[in-house]
Amino acid sequence: MEENKNNQQKTGKSPIQERVDSWIEAWNSKDLEKILENYAETGELYDPKIKEVFPDTYILTGKENLKKYFEVILKVFPKLKIKPLGLWIKGHLALLEYYIYVDETSKIDVVSKFYLNKQNLIQGHFVYYGLSYKETEENKGDSN
Secondary structure: OHHHHHHHHHHOOOHHHHHHHHHHHHHHOOOHHHHHHOEEEEEEEEOHHHHHOOOOOOEEEOHHHHHHHHHHHHHHOOOOEEEEEEEEEEOOEEEEEEEEEOOOOEEEEEEEEEEEOOOOOEEEEEEEEEEEEEOOOOOOOOOO
C-alpha cells in the first residue's frame, strides 16, 4: 500500500488510473504478458465479441482463458491501437471511453467498465461497443 502512495505522489495519478494506463500501453505495444499482468488471477471479462471466438460463452474467467482470447485478438488485429477519450473513476470502478483502431482508418467506439480488487488489479471487465466506421478526410477528427 505504501508503494501505491509513493507512486501516486511521483506521477500524480491514482493507482486506478495507473492500472488503466498500463492496460492501454500494454495493448498498444501488443505485449500479451503485460496485458495479462493487469488482471487478477481470477479476473473476468464480459465481452459480446467473445462469442465469435468461443461460441458457447461471452464470459471468460481466469488468466489462462483471457490469454487464449487475447492471443486471437492480437493475431486478427495486428495493427490494433487504443486511443483513450475519457476516464472516470469512483472508488474501485473505472469507466474508460476509447476508440479501438483496427487499421489506419477503421475504428470502433468502445466503453470498458473495470472493477479493480484491493491490489488494484482488474477483477471484472465489461466491454460495451458503439459505432464502427471508416474515417475519411471529411470526418477525420470528428468525435463520432
